[in-house]
Amino acid sequence: MNMYEAIFVRKSTRKYSMELLEDRTLEQFEHFLGQAEALRSNIKTEFKIVTCVEQAGRTQDSFPKGGTKAPYYLIITSELKQDYLLNAGFLMQQAVLYLTARGIATCYQGIASFADEITSEMEGEYVTAVAFGRPKGEVYREPQKLKRQADEKMIVWKEEPGENLRMIMKAAVAAPSACNLQPWRFVAYENRVHLFCRKNSMFQAVLSDIRLLDMGIMIANLYTAAEELWLDVSFSRSEMLAEKRFQNNEYITTAVFREKIF
Numbered sequence: 001m002n003m004y005e006a007i008f009v010r011k012s013t014r015k016y017s018m019e020l021l022e023d024r025t026l027e028q029f030e031h032f033l034g035q036a037e038a039l040r041s042n043i044k045t046e047f048k049i050v051t052c053v054e055q056a057g058r059t060q061d062s063f064p065k066g067g068t069k070a071p072y073y074l075i076i077t078s079e080l081k082q083d084y085l086l087n088a089g090f091l092m093q094q095a096v097l098y099l100t101a102r103g104i105a106t107c108y109q110g111i112a113s114f115a116d117e118i119t120s121e122m123e124g125e126y127v128t129a130v131a132f133g134r135p136k137g138e139v140y141r142e143p144q145k146l147k148r149q150a151d152e153k154m155i156v157w158k159e160e161p162g163e164n165l166r167m168i169m170k171a172a173v174a175a176p177s178a179c180n181l182q183p184w185r186f187v188a189y190e191n192r193v194h195l196f197c198r199k200n201s202m203f204q205a206v207l208s209d210i211r212l213l214d215m216g217i218m219i220a221n222l223y224t225a226a227e228e229l230w231l232d233v234s235f236s237r238s239e240m241l242a243e244k245r246f247q248n249n250e251y252i253t254t255a256v257f258r259e260k261i262f
């Protein structure tokens with residue numbers, strides 16, 4: 001399975017077997033993390049794998065407070081610069097898709113807090129974490145069991161989409177989000193899509209940071225799908241849209257797709 005295929009069968013897993021993963025699997029994962037693509041290359045970030053199972057010759061890290069009990073966690077920290085949440089979500093989702101493709105279960109941890117000694121030597125501030133390991137039940141979900149809002153609620157098609165863009169949008173809306181709120185909205189043309197994020201209602205104020213993390217996660221799905229279809233995708237902000245006030249949504253960026261040229 002590749003990372004694109006993983007998008008449609010990934011699910012959040014909340015029950016883990018406390019078994020160790022093979023050293024080789026963890027080494028390959030660390031190698032992958034070192035090569036993950038940033039959305040904003042000017043923002044310094046750091047990944048760290050926290051191990052909460054006994055491992056010969058290695059002390060066990062303490063479980064985080066709150067959240068899911070799992071053998072491993074992946075933490076991401078970041079410099080607090082413009083778009084750091086989008087960037088961290090984008091990086092973290094690549095890690096999630098990598099693990100999913102290798103049959104390893106994951107779950108984002110919105111409320112877990114880690115002991116200071118785990119994060120204190122990392123670059124920047126703690127942003128979020130993902131629990132991972134072998135699941136107690138099934139690792140995958142059948143694609144038709146995905147629970148998401150209807151596409152018509154999220155996407156306005158301004159032009160008749162081609163097959164490629166339809167596939168890309170299917171991948172984008174399959175992304176996980178905190179409390180499954182799916183804050184993303186899209187205005188789509190033949191080869192470009194404006195990305196918007198729902199503004200907070202009063203009740204969701206506490207989730208305001210998380211919704212930008214969600215947007216980064218969704219953008220990673222969109223990017224992975226474009227790569228699969230041999231399309232280059234670039235992101236740029238339209239000044240005109242950035243200045244406009246929308247009642248319910250905030251403009252984030254525009255994705256432009258082009259055939260790859262060799």
Ligand SMILES: Cc1cc2nc3c(=O)[nH]c(=O)nc-3n(C[C@H](O)[C@H](O)[C@H](O)COP(=O)(O)O)c2cc1C
Pocket residue numbers: 010011012014067068107108109110111112128147175176177178179180210213214217
């Ligand atoms: C940023 C973020 C934070 C999340 N925090 C939690 C959490 O604290 N606990 C939890 O059980 N699930 C958490 N989730 C998982 C979501 O509830 C889940 O992705 C959503 O309900 C959709 O389900 P699915 O991932 O199985 O498709 C989080 C997801 C995201 C993206």
